[in-house]
Amino acid sequence: MRRKKLSILTCYVMLMTFLLCGVPAWGQTTSQPTTSTQASPAPAMSSGLAVKDASPPSADQMAKGDPSGTLTGTVNDVPVSNPKVGLTLGDAVNQIGQNKVAINFVWTLVTGFLVMFMQAGFALVETGLCRAKNANHTMMMNFMVYGFGLFAYWVCGFALQMGGVGAVANLGGTAPLSGEFSLNLAGKAWGLFGTHGFFLTQGGTYDVAVMVLFLFQMVFMDTAATIVTGAAAERWKFAAFAVSSVFLAAITYPLFANWAWGGGWLAALGTNFGLGHGYCDFAGSGVVHAVGGLSALAVSIIIGARIGKYNRDGSSNAIPGHDITMVLLGCFILAFGWFGFNPGSTLGASGNGALRIGSIAVNTMLAGATGSFGAIFYMWVRYGKPDASMSGNGLLAGLVAITAPSGFVNTISAAIIGLVAGLLVCLSVEYIDRVAHIDDPVGAISVHGAGGLWGVISVGLFADGTSNYGGSWNGVNGSVTGLFYGDPGQLVAQLMGVATLLGCIFALSYVLNVLVDYFIGQRVSPQAELEGLDIPEMGALGYPEFVLKMQASGMAGAGA
């Protein structure tokens, strides 16, 4: 009996010992670190996959139709590189990569189409703010700036701007864009302009990714070019406009755009001189709007004010536009197109932080809305009425200002940026008109010039350091951060951009337009201006069935 009890006890102890020692072993997963010799080797890319395990639908099932969509888009749609082997891991991984690039291609192209449609918005805004006798001419400038700008940009503008941008990861590489002309000064490389991509052929740029990038960048350039037509409206010779637009598309815009986006020296302020992440301009407050606005300033100074705008004592006369409904409709079209402008600047919806597109779009909406609030509040308090055209300009100013910081700020900052822009545009319009005596029929200098510069500065103030577009920006690791979130260097980089816009880009635009004035003449004759540019410049009235005020009264007046 005693022996039996000992045996049972021994077996019990042995069993418990086994269990207690075994549990840790059982509790361990198969992911116990092992040496490389012990780990299972990764499957070869050429290894076949068991397609049947993915349960693809049969031909009989597909023949019956697929109303729910659950049978469409399966393993059967993955291309097989070697039919003898069948679907391999390499095939599947390649398809994943192509899907990412395809998503980004579609995103960039569709947003580019939206930006192209903004041309219609600009045309409506500018024509509505001009007098009816100039409607055909103003519309035609906005219509043809698309063609003139596109041609010049295709010939050389894109190459100068993006010829050396290097690989754009979201678009699958853009490897041919590898030529950047740089000067070596003070031990640093100062990128000045690109050298690949003339006629979208030279330098191996007949490339699918380059085509996508070209379309997207071209519509941005055209936005800058069309801004000038508003400031010089009602007295600009069509021929002078054409040549001036070609200069902007071919030289002025691409130069600054290269410095900011094409791998040039402004973007390299971070890597070269430790100034934050270098000049940062997410979608172009500086590159597009300030370039356009300051070019408009140069042309307006050269061309002078419209007849009847100012009295001998310098006091200003209001010359109202002929169709405010057209103006506000144009503003809405612009606001819609801006959903392509800012969110599209991620150049993708997959990878490298591109999922921030929703945040960027909301920032855009908010800044536009608060911009209109700022303007309407200012006008209502100052003049007793909420002015429609300034409300529209306030919306546009907010949108312009948020363009640079849209990818780097939160919604509260976006609202503040827009509100300040709305107030700023009103102050700027008054200064430009009444103090500087520069005639700007549509407020382009204030909306795009002043608003654009404010947008550039806002990045240096409000960037909150939460964005992550692949772990770095302009070659500097980390997120773009402004002064209010701890990086004063970013503000200095932005101010360098402001100084460059004012001191270099304005000066270049001024010199080029002085040449246009010398060889062609910028301004129409006084007789043509008083008659309205539709007949003298375009040969046809914009509204041939309507009797214009000056014809009805029998007077050739400045205000009609």
Added chain:
Amino acid sequence: MKFMGLLLTVGGWLLPVAGLTWTSSLAVRLILCLIGIAVTLTGILGFLNPAYLKDAVWKK
């Protein structure tokens, strides 16, 4: 006056650019930027624009 305005405009840009190579102090670079911007604006609005306003159509 136009030439002076153009000179000030470009000079106001070159000042902070050159300053990048003169100093690594963030404060000095910031001050040079602000001075440069002020000089360019003076060149544009204080010299260049008034030069054209002398012959403005509304003064004739």
